[in-house]
Amino acid sequence: MIRVLLPQHLRTLARVTGEVQVEVEDRVTVSSLLDAIETKYPALRGTMRDQTTRQRRPFVRFFACEEDLSYGSADEPLPEAVASGAELFLVVGAIAGG
Numbered sequence: 001m002i003r004v005l006l007p008q009h010l011r012t013l014a015r016v017t018g019e020v021q022v023e024v025e026d027r028v029t030v031s032s033l034l035d036a037i038e039t040k041y042p043a044l045r046g047t048m049r050d051q052t053t054r055q056r057r058p059f060v061r062f063f064a065c066e067e068d069l070s071y072g073s074a075d076e077p078l079p080e081a082v083a084s085g086a087e088l089f090l091v092v093g094a095i096a097g098g
Contacts, residue, residue: 028083
């Protein structure tokens with residue numbers, strides 16, 4: 001079971017509190033994890049990545065094991081600690097401005 005912490009506005013859309021847990025059938029990558037989240041919580045489709053291009057939305061960031069995974073390949077395997085459920089995968093809403 002992979003543990004994911006969503007930002008509050010996405011938890012509200014998904015109608016969940018706290019972290020969510022999903023199963024990933026194949027290799028655990030950002031892409032396969034987002035597929036699993038969007039399957040389990042259809043209201044989140046298109047909120048973290050564009051539905052057509054499957055590219056990450058500009059103001060969404062992904063973190064795992066204290067590492068920013070936002071700009072890496074979505075098809076690279078996630079750390080084993082995330083795949084095993086020992087560490088959280090964080091979806092963070094970025095803030096812009098000054």
